[in-house]
Amino acid sequence: EAGVAQSPRYKIIEKRQSVAFWCNPISGHATLYWYQQILGQGPKLLIQFQNNGVVDDSQLPKDRFSAERLKGVDSTLKIQPAKLEDSAVYLCASSPGTSGRRYYNEQFFGPGTRLTVL
Amino acid sequence: GESVGLHLPTLSVQEGDNSIINCAYSNSASDYFIWYKQESGKGPQFIIDIRSNMDKRQGQRVTVLLNKTVKHLSLQIAATQPGDSAVYFCAENTHAGGTSYGKLTFGQGTILTVHP
Numbered sequence: 058e059a060g061v062a063q064s065p066r067y068k069i070i071e072k073r074q075s076v077a078f079w080c081n082p083i084s085g086h087a088t089l090y091w092y093q094q095i096l097g098q099g100p101k102l103l104i105q106f107q108n109n110g111v112v113d114d115s116q117l118p119k120d121r122f123s124a125e126r127l128k129g130v131d132s133t134l135k136i137q138p139a140k141l142e143d144s145a146v147y148l149c150a151s152s153p154g155t156s157g158r159r160y161y162n163e164q165f166f167g168p169g170t171r172l173t174v175l
Numbered sequence: 176g177e178s179v180g181l182h183l184p185t186l187s188v189q190e191g192d193n194s195i196i197n198c199a200y201s202n203s204a205s206d207y208f209i210w211y212k213q214e215s216g217k218g219p220q221f222i223i224d225i226r227s228n229m230d231k232r233q234g235q236r237v238t239v240l241l242n243k244t245v246k247h248l249s250l251q252i253a254a255t256q257p258g259d260s261a262v263y264f265c266a267e268n269t270h271a272g273g274t275s276y277g278k279l280t281f282g283q284g285t286i287l288t289v290h291p
Binding site: 113 | 209216217218219220221224264266278279280281282283284
């Protein structure tokens with residue numbers, strides 16, 4: 058079974074530039090997550106999709122970050138404009154996830170995109 | 176806000192020893208706990224999980240213990256191998272607003288180094 062794919066793996070940009078990350082989840086997984094992982098810290102959830110709808114985006118800095126999951130499969134995360142503090146690894150994860158189950162579904166993580174903002 | 180934390184940021188052990196990684200959590204509403212292993216340049220990899228109605232769960236060479244009284248979680252790795260060297264994260268799952276969608280909150284992580 059293919060895992061979660063992410064691209065690019067690395068990105069270096071100047072502050073105030075824009076950047077976009079792409080994620081292809083495991084086939085058939087309904088739930089998709091974007092996390093931000095700053096060096097030395099655990100991943101922090103930015104946004105969670107169930108199919109193509111947003112379940113939780115409470116920690117997404119909406120003035121500069123946006124994400125979409127058209128057709129409920131692939132997803133893109135965009136930062137515009139980038140700030141120095143956005144330097145981090147951006148992880149995408151997916152899980153089978155169904156709304157009728159009141160327990161956690163195992164999340165499978167991609168390799169991440171390492172963003173450096175200069 | 177409520178968060179998950181780790182007591183020790185680094186742990187060094189000799190190959191063959193047993194390792195214990197600890198984690199404290201503060202959200203009493205968390206119903207599920209997961210340990211992840213993250214190797215350099217990779218995403219977190221699921222190791223083992225435990226529901227809040229359990230106090231112990233065993234896997235292959237790993238055991239997770241949950242003490243809800245003191246809100247403490249630990250991961251025990253038996254016969255630690257060099258391939259176990261990585262950063263280990265505990266994460267807690269909560270269901271905000273009574274929804275069925277779980278949300279994971281990760282701790283800071285412990286760096287485990289296994290010396291041959």
